[in-house]
Each structure stands twice: as C-alpha cells, then as structure tokens.
Amino acid sequence: MSAPSIRARVRAEMIDEIKAAARRHLATDGANLSLRAVARDMGMVSSAIYRYFPSRDDLLTALILEAYDALGDAVETADATAARHDLRGRWHAVSRAARDWALAHPAEYALLYGSPVPGYAAPDDTILPAQRPPVTLVGILRDGLADGRLAAPDDELPEPVRADLAEIAASLFPGLPESLLARGMAGWTQLFGLISFELFGRVAGAIPHRDAYFDHQTGLMADLIGLPR
Amino acid sequence: MSAPSIRARVRAEMIDEIKAAARRHLATDGANLSLRAVARDMGMVSSAIYRYFPSRDDLLTALILEAYDALGDAVETADATAARHDLRGRWHAVSRAARDWALAHPAEYALLYGSPVPGYAAPDDTILPAQRPPVTLVGILRDGLADGRLAAPDDELPEPVRADLAEIAASLFPGLPESLLARGMAGWTQLFGLISFELFGRVAGAIPHRDAYFDHQTGLMADLIGLPR
DNA sequence: ACTAAGCGAGAGCACTGCTCTCGTTGTTGC
DNA sequence: GCAACAACGAGAGCAGTGCTCTCGCTTAGT
Secondary structure (H helix, E strand, O other): OOOOHHHHHHHHHHHHHHHHHHHHHHHHHHOOOHHHHHHHHOOOOOOHOOOOOOOOOHHHHHHHHHHHHHHHHHHHHHHHHOOOOOOOHHHHHHHHHHHHHHHHHHHHHHHOOOOOOOOOOOOOHHHHHHHHHHHHHHHHHHHHHHHHHOOOOOOOHHHHHHHHHHHHHHHOOOOOOHHHHHEEEEEEEEHHHHHHHHHHOOOOOOOOOOOOHHHHHHHHHHHOOOOOO | OOOHHHHHHHHHHHHHHHHHHHHHHHHHHHOOOHHHHHHHHHHOOOHHHHOOOOOOHHHHHHHHHHHHHHHHHHHHHHHHHHHOOOOOHHHHHHHHHHHHHHHHHHHHHOOOOOOOOOOOOOHHHHHHHHHHHHHHHOOOOOHHHHHHOOOOOOOOOOOHHHHHHHHHHHHHOOOHHHHHHHHHHHHHHHHHHHHHHOOOOOOOOOOOOOHHHHHHHHHHHHHHHHOOO
C-alpha cells in the first residue's frame, strides 16, 4: 500500500508532463500558448487537458509560479555563493544571475515581467516568490549595514515616501533605514529595466558588448547605493 | 478638382476611423486586439478591413507608430516647457510626462514597452520615434554640460563599454562624454522600469503614495547623474 | 462484487485571422 | 459620354483557438 495511490502518482506525472510540454511550446512559439498544441504533443485530445487544469490561465499560472521559483533559486544561489562580506561582488552576482536566467528563459521571463495578459489576474500565491529577487538584492544592503561596511545615506525623504518605505521595511527588513531601502529599490527597478530592454529587443544592435555594458550599468547603481569597491 | 480625389480622402478617413476604433478596443479589451471586433464596431465585415491594412500586425504597427509619436510629443513638450537651465526641473518634468502618458494610455504603453508579440518584428520606422524619450533625457545632460552646470563624472569605463557608448554619442550627442551618457542611460532604464512596475501591477498596493515615490526615485537617478539641486 | 470517481475521445459552440469570389461603385483615359 | 479599370464591401469558407458536454472505459474504495 502506497500512501499516494497509483492514480494520484500518475496524475502528478501527467501534470508535470503537461507543464513540461507547455514550457517547451512557450520557448519556441512565444507567449501565446496553445492548449491544443500542448495536447497534440502529448498525443491527447484538447479536452483531456481540462482533467488536469481547469483552464488555460491556470496552466499559465502554474508555469508562472515555477518560473518565479526558478528565478528565485538562481538569484539566491548566486548570492549565497559569493563571499558574504563582498557586498559589491554579491550585487553583481545577483544581477548577473537574474540576467542569465532571463536570457536562458526569455519566454518565461516575459511571462513574469512582460505586459500582463488582459483577462489574467495573478493570484496571491505569486506575491511571495515574486519578491525573492528584490528581497535578495536589498538583503545585501541589510547585511552591509549590519557589518558596518555600508552606511545609510542621510538624504531626507518626503514624509509619504518615508512612511510607505517604513512599512515595507517593517515587514521585510526590520531596522533598515528608509533611505537605503529607497536606493535598493531603485537598483532593482533599474536591473529589471536593463534586462527587459536587452530581452525585448530595444537597444537592438546599439550595444555590441552587452555583458560589459550590463556590469557597468549595475555597477553604477552599486555606486548610488554606496557599496564599497 | 481636388488634388486628393474623393476616394482618396474617404480612404484616409477610413484608415483614421479604423485606427481610432482599434485604439478604443485596445484601451478596453487589452492587448489582444480583435480585427473582427473592430470591423463590427464600424458596421463592416472583417474582410473589408483588409482593404486598408494588409494584416492585423500592420494595424498594430500603425498604432505603435502613433503611440511612439504621442509619447515623444508629450515628453518633448514637457522638456520645452521647463526652464532650460533648470536641469533637475527638466529631468523631473520629462519623467513625469512619460509616466503620465503611460498611465493615461496603459495598453498603448504595453504595446511599446511590454513583451514583444511572438511573430511580430518591429519595422525600422519605429527606431527613430522610439529614441525620442531617451534622447530628450540625455539632451538635458548635454545642455547642462554646455552650460557648465553639469560636470562629467570621471569614472573610468571598461574599454568595450566606452567604445560602444562613444559610437552612440557620436551619432546622437557629439562631444558628450561616455561616462555621462552611461549615467543618462541608467536613468532612462530606471525610468522605464519604474513606469512598467507601476503599470504592470507589481508593487501592487505596497506603495500608496505613488506620485511622491515616483518623484523620489527619479530624483535618485538625478543625483547619480549629478544634476544640481 | 458493486458503485462511484477519474479519465480520454469526440462532437460541437463561438470565436479568431485570413483568403477568395462576386457584384457594385467610383475614377480615369479615350 | 462612355468604356475599361481599379477600389470597395459583403459573404462564404478554411484552419485554428478555448472551452463544454456527453459517452464509454478503467480504476478505487467499500
């Protein structure tokens, strides 16, 4: 007697296979995933897919969740691999990890950070995994502050901004000064823009040496934050 | 005798009406524009649209071109309205103009800066209008440098980065130091990320005071660039 | 052993982009 | 002024989509 029945195991395997096939289609055909094509790939008829996913959007949601997790893993692993006190090294490692993952999985990145699908509303399950990359980035600042290797800039924030950031800090980074959080978020925002520009084809051929450009751009944000060289 | 024949005039009006109807649909139904729905709105049958646009993608391209122009106009007008020597004021005015336009035309913004449609390749006509916002931003730096109100940072760029930026500067901003161009592009990248995050629903309810947050974030990039307060 | 649930196939609905044909209507050359 | 021609709108049709419903078959639980 197996705790998960045979049927349940087969079902789990089917779900995985469907997701795998869907991911394959996503990579080749782009964002507009065809449920029927996925079904064809598995030698099934389209209606059979509905035994496993109530709708196409639910399939997409499953893929999005997995993609968030994959990106989160990549980013956190890169952060953990770098020497803990080398703040700038960690910043670059995390940035590069995010970019590398995006370049390796462009369609999934577009799913996460591209224009939202009209009818589609991301469920709450996505909130936490979506926070992992920015939390990892700002975590570097938190560590630097604790080590004394990083000082909080003493710029004065407008009160509403300070209050909003204080709320975020309270729930995610207790004790982190709002001014530092603000700069960290600026860095995360620029990182996202940098990757999106490169991936979505703006910038085009204007910058042949993309790797070096990317590192320099993220380095500029490290400067803004005050990460020691 | 009218230089443009009646037929030609009617045709031009029809094209405009189709684009207007399409824009209306874009605003309500989101990115997946239905040619048939547009045709229905005009009391036509879908095949009649093909007399004016060879395909749905060509209709989208026309909308994209107009959107780029609208955004470019908004941005350049904002820049021209601010006092020429008030570099920081211009920076904020341009940033806000871009954001305001995006918030007022979210679907069109998504068309321009969202994930690219799989089969769709942006024609070369879009390159120039697409450059207008970043060119406007960096133009502020160019003016500041000419006025002596802004100094080029003397950070040393890796040679490949310097070379790539030098090429861009040569064609768009002759004489602009590469280091300044790099920081300007960082600002543009962050601005795009900022608007996209807000528009595409990340950040969600985390930041209630969006206007103030936006201004502060763009102000941080102005700091990085060195725009005088 | 019997019942109930899970499953895959198939038909069908409403929708999509796009093509082709067929009359009609406006434009232009003679 | 009229004939030839091009532009036009309607309609039918094709291949594709997401999704629903029904029908048998297989497996699981009692």
